[in-house]
Amino acid sequence: MSEAKLLFEAFKETKYQVSGHGKRDIQVLKNALQNLDGKQESDIYGNGPIIEEFQTKMAEYLGKEKAVFFPSGTMAQQIALRIWCDDRGSKKVAYHPLCHLEIHEEVGLKELHHIQSILLADKDRLIELEDVSNMDEEVACILLELPQREIGGQLPDYATIESISMYCRNQGIRLHLDGARLFEILPYYEKTAAEVCSLFDSVYVSFYKGIGGVAGAILAGDKVFTDKSKIWKRRHGGDLISLYPYIVSANYYFDENEQRMNQFYYDAIELALYFNSCDSVSTIPLVPVSNMFHVHFQASREEVEPILAELYKETSIGLTGYLKEMTQKSCSFEVNVGNQYARLPKEKLKRVFQLLDKKLRKS
């Protein structure tokens, strides 16, 4: 078996894991359905109380006129950008080089919508006002992802978002929020979701990251925008006869976990401190600004894999099931703190990192 596979297997065998909400198994859906009346009627192609009530709840939470439930963020965001492009009569949008639409969607935005992307900023840093104001291209829309997931979940100063928002309004450029992890950043900014969203024309949020649902997304904005999004949802094949399996689980876990985002944030800060106390380990950001961060080792994947696998066997606490090779001499993985952190035996956790530090020094 490869070292990568051995690490994965050792991780799966651990009793505790530092990140996430736990296994993605069908119990997640069963729990959400457990106390619901079986007689509650399905949504039918976007209509019916089960979908409309959740959309209204989310529109209010996000401070937008209307909200539409989508099976996925991939679908919701392509559609948002397409609507703003059609409005402006332009086929260009701007976003970060590591935007989800650029690297994880098989370039659906180009293949389906023929929209060209202008990349703002460098790969390894956040978008600043200057990146936007110095842009040569006329774009219909700018997408900001908060936090910027692929660089560890970094966040700009709130004033930067405000200034970009004001700039876009003055220039007639639409500003869209990739809020896949919007709930998770509210404790750091000390803002409500509605306050953050007021800086954007359209907003997408996800229900299977910090919220811990099965899948599904909300796209919110004004009524003209969301009405158009429903037509595109049908075109994409997302206007299912029944979306309720995702809606009821989104609603259930929203009620359960949205209020825990403060806890996840503080836990992430604590956990990052543990990692940073180890030799040749550092986190990005150094101090997390949400429930997430990336852990970087100044050692090769091949060196670290067996060290972690051994650590898991000795402690039964898992840190990660994989390592991503960054260079020949460095590797990394992502942490998203969820409900599992609070279940850890804290006295053992300290010992895990002392052991890790020792093993890394030896190697």
Add this chain to the structure above:
Amino acid sequence: MSEAKLLFEAFKETKYQVSGHGKRDIQVLKNALQNLDGKQESDIYGNGPIIEEFQTKMAEYLGKEKAVFFPSGTMAQQIALRIWCDDRGSKKVAYHPLCHLEIHEEVGLKELHHIQSILLADKDRLIELEDVSNMDEEVACILLELPQREIGGQLPDYATIESISMYCRNQGIRLHLDGARLFEILPYYEKTAAEVCSLFDSVYVSFYKGIGGVAGAILAGDKVFTDKSKIWKRRHGGDLISLYPYIVSANYYFDENEQRMNQFYYDAIELALYFNSCDSVSTIPLVPVSNMFHVHFQASREEVEPILAELYKETSIGLTGYLKEMTQKSCSFEVNVGNQYARLPKEKLKRVFQLLDKKLRKS
């Protein structure tokens, strides 16, 4: 309240309904999950036993090399046609004027894929070999829908499908099956699904019509085709982290209802006889060739609505919740026979149609 609304309300109050499997409520999902182990792991972006095993099962059932689970038929079929167009280097496909892609998808095929549709045959009849062989246009693909839903679920002779299939193969035209109701037509043709599918290059089937699941679809074909379809599924936003709510219900109700298609078919023939015994009522087809048919009244919607509402109150058996205006002097509705037919008190059913006949004669 309008007469249409009164009819709908009266229908909802009936104890028995002649068509369908029953209410689309969340109990449908609960039943499917009931006996499943909560520890069963979710599919993750198209991978994992829960999705792979069902895909393998369906590929075998349909006699195709590979099958891919999709959230919707809308998505699956646009993608199938796009793949065949790209293969052939053409942007034209041909199908019936009342094809789902033409009338129910907000022209996603054109808006997202820039594919032009050539309409075969007249609206009110089936596609024949001559419609195909007389076509002036060079198309990449022809889509056949079996049964042709919008004209009552009519079916061509099996020899017609065979001849169209042979013609397409000789001409290098791909043949795609819209098999939204494929399971439902097998008793009439006395063929297996694999036998029917062998005449087509690609096949879509649905799990919430005769099968009675929550939602979801399978697209099947050879591996080169299905591999491409997975890339397009991601582009469309259909490659969800978890599709299992639809997969487990599709699997559960497939096992339950696929074997009942014979029964649904015979029940439909019996039920159509009842309708045809009434004054100014006729069905299309006159003798059903699947579990479905359309009921036509030679009377205006405004005349028939109160008659049906009254009938439901007197008998507590519901025939339809709506009427579609065809002309000023005719209206219709669709019947899809499912599990509810077997639950009807048969002695009462005869009486319902005697009463209906009487009421229609009086009006």
